Amino acid sequence: MLKIENLHATVGGSKILNGISLEIPNGEVHAIMGPNGSGKSTLSYVLAGRDGYEVTQGTATLNGTNLLDLEVDERAAAGVFLAFQYPHEIPGVATFIFLRHALNSVRKARGQEELTTPDFMRLVKGKAAELGVKDEMLKRPLNVGFSGGEKKRMEILQMAILEPSLCILDETDSGLDIDALKTVSEGVNALRSKDRSMLVITHYQRLLDYIVPDKVHVLSKGKIRHSGGKELALELEKSGYAEFVDEDAA
Amino acid sequence: MTAVTNIQKTDAELGLAQQFDDTRANLPGNAWVNTLREDAIRTFAKLGLPHRRVEAWKYTDLRSMLKVANTPAGSELHTVSDADLYQALGADLHGLGAHHIVFVDGVYDEENSFIIGDEAGLVHMTSLAETLDNPPEWFKGNFNKVNPRDNDHVVALNTAFMRDGAVLEIVKDAKLKRPVHLIFISSSKSAEAITERHFIHVEEGASATILESYVHLRAPDTQRNSVTELSIGKGAKVNHIKFQHEGAQASHLSNWMISIGESANYRGFQFTIGAKVSRNTINVNFDGSHSEADISGVAMLWDEQHSDTTMDIVHGVPNTLSRELFKTVLDDRGRAVFQGKLVVKPDAQKTDAKQMAHGMLLSETAEFDAKPELEIYADDVVCGHGATSGQLDEDMMFYMRQRGMSEETVQTLLILAFVGEAFELVEDEDIRAAFTAMAQAWLGGKSDE
16 A cells, blocks of 8 residues: 655755645555646656655655655665656667566565576566567667557566556556557556555546546645546546646635 | 977986886897887987877876886796686686787797697797897888877887787688687786787788787786787788786787778777776778778776777778777776777778767766867768767666666666677677676676775
């Protein structure tokens, strides 16, 4: 379970998060929607521990572990996985090598044995096949020259391999055509589990047709202004954010 | 280079002049060689050690870096065992299955040298000392041929003091499967100056991999001056590789002078991890059309290491191609210099020349100076150059650490990827693997700090 209480954060001295409180029990998928600049991506970076994102107040725990005390890689080992809106290209590092270092790093940190190369290959090839990632892509440098859809599929493949307890999907639908969106969503849905919570950050309701959330939250000016069931996404799509985001001011 | 009038001689310069007088009688060579030496020392007396007001040495002020002139090596012979070579080279480079030609403190070591039987007739080796005593006509005709920067200070010193080296011939149409490994090991406990000169001729239609390894056993403060003159015959192919891992206080002054014949293919590579001060000058002349050269390298420097790579690539005939890719990783107060000069002469139409130099700085105090120079006198050519210097990309590091990798793992992967692009250009897989492992060890060694 992810538990965020009264989280405040600044970036470069500007206040971006202004008291977010949110609980995502294991097994649930929550969506965060909001206009540009509302703090959606900031929330994901703060949880992942990116440099330059300073928490000034509040707490964030995952299954009781205080995330804010941990380094980026320690948070990953503790179960935080962030699927990036724009996954980075890593020239010169073959996807296989990248995945093996990632998996063995988190396994080591979690007190599990590192996988042997044959076991690792079996695992990766199996998961890759499920996501329609070709073997040939695994030999190429990670994300270099991959299409938008291929990059997002690669994010989900990493997520499947690293078995996180919290998945944060940051605008995973951006840059995807409808076919790629379906494949990626199926990949995410396959990872829904009672031991895992998911936070889906999106600008548009479209993604939530495929990854159906248990709850939807509206974020504006760094604070959750409204929460509801999955139908809230549809309302937002029709009426826009205006009536929700102005509540605070009113 | 002319305005060197009233500069006071340094201790090192005075020492070198004195040493020449003291040792000349013991240096090998007949009268013809003696004349060369005397001319050379006169040239050096005029020029002195190169300093920052000499354009080609702007970033490497040898005059202030070389405080003293070590005693010339060779007065006392040292012996090493094969186990010593193993220790100095490491298992990978020692185990290449190569022909070994070994020099200990600048003197040919026949004991440890061998040409393996299956290729014995294809590689002819004579020591320079022997050659200088009775130089054949071809040697006289080719001596110091590829040296576009006339009156080079360091080459003049080399000519004055040269004691020994490899005179190597790869016979016509020989296709060597085994590398020829020239091993230069410094073993003396006292600070010595080693002056070596090598002549390598790869005859028409031959192909060979020639590896020069400069390594040390003890000798942390050797001063080495090494010149390799390599001529490549028509249609020949040469992989010419240098590995430099001299001691931490050593200086390494190296000149490669290469002439490439018609339709020949030259692939040069230099991997530098040793010495406090190193200068790698590479002069390449295209003597025949339809020939190609790829000259690349990797340097990994830390502490207060200074390494300078200065190239002169001269396209003098039509239809030739040159490529350069140099990658440097710098930590602490490490400093690297890259000066790449490309000259395309009026006759050299259809020249295709590209040059790239990239520096990766791991600390605030590291420095990378790149100075490309293009002199193009022909109009139908494609020439390009580029240089970058930067740090590890923070966004990339965040992405990788978010996948659970420690900062150290991420750095290692990204730096190996950075240098790996250059290592890819080493065709011999075993040598490439050995270099990659050494790069990895270099990174590992630093993380223990």
